[in-house]
Amino acid sequence: MSVLIIEAAGPGITLQDGGRHGYLRYGFTAAGPMDPLMHATANRAAGNTLDAAAIEISTGGVTVGVEGGPLGLALASTGFRIALDGEPLPPAVALTLEPGRSLVVRAGDTGSWGYLAVQGRLDLAPVLSSLATHTRSSVGGLDGRGLAAGDRIPVADGRPGERAPHRLVAPWLDRAPDTVRVVLGPQDDYFAPDQVAAFLGGPWTVSPRGDRMACFLDGTPLKHARGHDIVSDGVAMGAIQVPGNGLPIVLMADRQSTGGYPKIATVIGPDLGRLAQVRGGAQIAFRAVSIADAVAARRGEVKVLCSPAAREPVVRTDFAPDFLLGLNLVDGVTDGRPWEHTHW
Amino acid sequence: MSVPRLLDAGEAALVVEFGNTVDPTLNDRVLALDEALAADPPQGLRERVPTYRSLMLHYDPLVLDRARLVDHVLRLTGSAAARTGAATLWTLPCCYDAPHGEDVAELAGRAGLSAEAVVAQHAAATYRVYMYGFAPGFAYLGGLPEDLAVARRASPRPPHPRNAVVVGGGLAAVATVPMPTGWYVVGATPSRLYAPERAESFFVEAGDAIRFEPVDAATFDALVTREASGEPVARRGLAT
Known part of the structure; x- marks a missing residue:
């Protein structure tokens, strides 16, 4: 079984599924994602049901690793800074995380929440049929609290995704904020x-x-x-x-x-x-x-959520000036791992 | 009987408002509609949230058209003016002694009563469960004796323990989850109105009645153990 390892976590990182519905009449709020559309987009890209449990990432940021085998991940955000062992990736990306490597998610200039879904099922005990975390009543997710460094989340039916990272095509996430x-x-x-x-x-x-x-x-x-x-x-x-x-x-x-x-x-x-x-x-x-x-x-x-999930290979689409200055010729483009030097 | 007001709370919730006061007759109309919709729910109705004076209906507007929901509600309010289900009376053990009745003396001071009179009056009343809100299993209770109706504190006191029995602003409540509060803590019940791991996570329904039966601290501790073992300590009906 794969295990997702939380190597570092800022405040406000929680597990959220589509919410714990049916208990409002007993004073129990559903919780669930702050950005339901983005949460569903991450799950869709991971091949999960749209309301499956995923990690909701605040601007506090998170670093994850994996044990037990390579694990496919889908990350949806706008404006967050993503890096796989130091290699920058697009803010919305599908990738396979291998044991020994680290995926780092940090806040960028825009966006308050991102979602990290796994190809598989977060194997934790639900409360009232839901994994949604409601920290104020200490319910759901991992012991009803936010995630912290050292947490281990078992993943049932975990499977690797495509070997090379792919950018998620989800233009509906680019919503004018005004x-x-x-x-x-x-x-x-x-x-x-x-x-x-x-x-x-x-x-x-x-x-x-x-x-x-x-x-x-x-x-x-x-x-x-x-x-x-x-x-x-x-x-x-x-x-x-x-x-x-x-x-x-x-x-x-x-x-x-x-x-x-x-x-x-x-x-x-x-x-x-x-x-x-x-x-x-x-x-x-x-x-x-x-x-x-x-x-x-x-x-x-x-x-849009019912349309087939579209993705495209991560290719260099933007050359930062410092990158161009440091480049002797164009041979850097053809090193076989084009995403390695990408600046987003 | 007056027709309720229908107020939209976005495109996925409709408020059926019967009035704007805290009143048992009004609350009965809310609960009558709640009951009628439970028996005859339109497809796409997700949750019903009864409050003192209104019923909030959460629905999936892609399944249930607003106009169809409104028709359904008005048809039921026309025919279901009274509740048919019987309300249950629950007796909950309550320890008013130290260390549980933390604020009894303070409340007694505010109310101009002795501590004994506060406890006697609180334990003599029969309370109506108007609604849940604020936190999981937090039950708002009407029927507090007028002598105990003091305003809530201007600034909250530190968090109370689980299952605190509290009064404030003319109401009583069972406060299941530790939180800072402006209410006065008069005791604690070993009964858990909310226990997420229990098959029936919530057993008291809006519209039910509650009485509190005084127990001493040693009995309270024994009942906590019993409750934790899965044997509910709340009893149906009056204390014997």
Whole structure:
């Protein structure tokens, strides 16, 4: 049996499958990926079911190795810096990790989350039929906690992938981060029309203190028309609540199942990942769409995820100046391992 | 009877709102619809989340069209005005003594009562499970005696142990997972409302009733052991 070895891990690295569904009525949040589309993309590239358990990688970064035999991996990210034993790879890549080698994933200039799926099944005991980690209640994944150096994750039915790394073709992951689509409500009537307009237009600055539970927004505080306390009701992922200080909070994967602040709008499912990927300090605005538009966007996601997984060999497509200066002739291109010197 | 408001929480959740107060009659309407949908669920309905005054329905909009869900809900609210299932009364052992009833003295001070009176009043009441929320198995209970209805703390106290019995803001609760809280810890129950490894991970349903039966610290410890061995210490029906 292959074993995935966590050689180094920053904070906030967890195992996530499609989520622990069916227990919201008992106060138990589903957890699951912050960027469901990217999580599914990694699983699809690894040949898994779209909701299989994968490693969710925060900007803290992770280094993994493998024991017991070569193991195929699919990594989906945008803007993360990936290296296999020091050789740079594209941010979305399929590769085979051999024992003794290390795959290093580090945050780059953009993107907050990446996903690493294995060709095989992470062989851990599920809790309530799910491996999704919810650290606040110490449930799921590995002992209900984030991954740490020294952790060993057994992989059942592990298999190698193609020998040479391949770039994943997934243009749908390149989502413009500036405008996030919402459906207004359920409590938009707690705000006057000019405040709803102010909410949509923003701009809002994403606070760096966000986590898997919530995305905090800074900007001009909104005014409530009818107070800021409501009798608690249900909270969907992507619900945007406005507490007493007027600054919106978008409730994400690890949110509580119910809450007592008015929710001015709800991020549509297909844009949850778009928002989750925005780094602290960046600015966003919102755009209200109809239910029909939101459902159409969902259909679009299903369509791309149902299409055959496309990949292309890693070839040198960009020559960094220092690389060109150091090159005597073009013979470096033909050394048989073109990805070795690639700069991305 | 008034028709509920239908509020969208995105394209994959619909809130059926019966009112905006904490009220048993209102909560009964929520639970009646919850029950009716459990018996007759439209395909594509994923989860039902009852709260004090509304039922949130999570659905897959690629399977279940919103208009069809709305039709289904309105048809059921027209016919299912009352709950048909009987609510269960649960008796949970509760130790109010040290070290479990950490905040009894403080609460007594706030309420202008003796510590004994706080315990006696808390243990005499029958509570209604309005809803779960906040954390796995965190049950919000109505029916707290008015004398114990003090505001929650302005800033949270340090995390309480598992299965703390707490009061605050006019409500009672069983707090399953250790967390910092603004509520007052009056005791602890050896019963686990939430045990993920148990076949029935949650056994108390929204709408059920709960009473607390005082036990001393030694009995509490023995019951914790019994509960851990897989023998539930919560009892159906009244304490004998």
